[in-house]
Amino acid sequence: MGGDYGPEVIVPAAVDAAREGTAIVLVGDADRINAELVRFDTNGLDIRVHHSTQIVEMHDKPSDALRRKRDSSIQVACKLVKDGQADGVVSAGHSGASVACGMFILGRIKGVLRPALAGVMPTEKAPVILIDVGANVDSKPQHLLQFGLMADVFAKDVLGMENPSVGVLSIGEEEGKGNATVKEAFDLFRESRMNFIGNVEGRDIFTGNVNVAVCDGFVGNVALKLSEGLAKSMGNILKEELKRSWLSKLGALLSLRAFKRFRTVTDYAEYGGAPLLGLKGLVVVCHGKSNPKAILNAIRMASKSVENKLHEHLAEGLAVHKDLSETKATPNAA
Incomplete structure (x- = not known):
């Protein structure tokens, strides 16, 4: 029920996902959901509606x-996962509420200090995972290490990367650059079994030379929003420039196919949403302005995560580095 468009966007994407074989539970105002569902042929599709009365x-x-909205669609959806009636939640609604419900209703995987949002972003080569992009605005070095560990597993299980490269986002590539948290995190990463390539700078995110860029949620969210705004502004500027003269219009027409490919590569909808890694159940947080394409891809991401047993592998990966990530953690780290 959340997001800027509600059922008008969620339902078409859910129907397409059901046609691909994913069982769907649509949680929210049954009347509004059914009003959208009747527009599609759902015969033989595994789709059911679970009514809830409140919206965050x-x-x-x-x-x-x-506390106040215990029958909200996001809380009810998370409870369905906790009770084993669903395998994961995809939401384009209030991101803070999605994170809160995920953490307090589903709980953390044993050993996880803090769950983190993994944003998947386009690059010149393979997509890059930027983690954390907003769940934790203040993080300790041990948290950053676990963010990297979880993103490493996600890259392998969901994005199909065999040996993802992992870097810590800093203000310089050289060892010793960054604040105290980044410097200590660097040492922890170096002791890990990950393919750690050292510090990476903001300009490295879109080159594709690193598969996982680790940072705290404050830095990650700023980087994510800056990237979204830059891509949109560059597109608008380019569009205006191409309309300036008949010659530029002709050039645009001849380059139409290239522009379409460029749009596909830079479109956030290609990756759907950001999984909240570290929970006992799956939660994928989507952009509030998500279109049906983005929601469908988020559902695909969730489905693939379940099929490839992401949560089991997250627990295994954390267990391997237990001494490194937990023994140095402060008492209030969780």
Whole structure:
């Protein structure tokens, strides 16, 4: 029920996902959902509607989703996962509420200090995972290490990367650059079994030379929003320039196929949403302005995560590095 468009966007994507073989539970106002469903041929599709009476609005606090709105679609959806009636949640609604419900209803995998949002972004080569992109605005070195560990497993299980390269986002490539947290995290990563390539700078994110870029949620969210804004502005500027003269219009027409390929590569909808890694159940947080294509790809991501047993592999990966990530953690790290 959340996001800028609600059932009008979620339902078409869910129907397409069901046609691909994914069982779907649509949680929210049954009347509004069914009003959208009747527009499609759903015969033989595994789709059911689970009614809930409340919606977390964008002006609500994340805590409202837990305390005041216990029958909200996001809380009910998370409870379905906890009760074993669903395998994962995909939401384009209030991201803070999605994170809060995921953490407090589903709980953390044993050993996880803090769950993290893994944003998947386009690059010149393979996609890059930027983690964390907003779940934790203040992080300790041990948290950054676990973010990297979880993104490493996600890259292998869901994106099909055999040996993903992992870097810590800093203000310089050289060892010793960055604040105290980044410097200590660097040492922890160097002791890990990951394919750690050292520090990476903001300009390295889109080159494709690193598969996982690790940072705290404050830096990650700023980088994510900056990237989204830059891509949109560059597209608008290019569009205006191409309309300036008949010659530029002709050039645009001849380059139409290239522009379409460029749009596909830079479109956030290609990757759907950001999984909240580290929970006992799967939660994928989508952009509030997600279109049906983005929601469908988020559902595909969730489905592939379940099929490839992502959560089991996350627990295994964390266990291997248990001494490194937990024994140095402070008492209030969780």
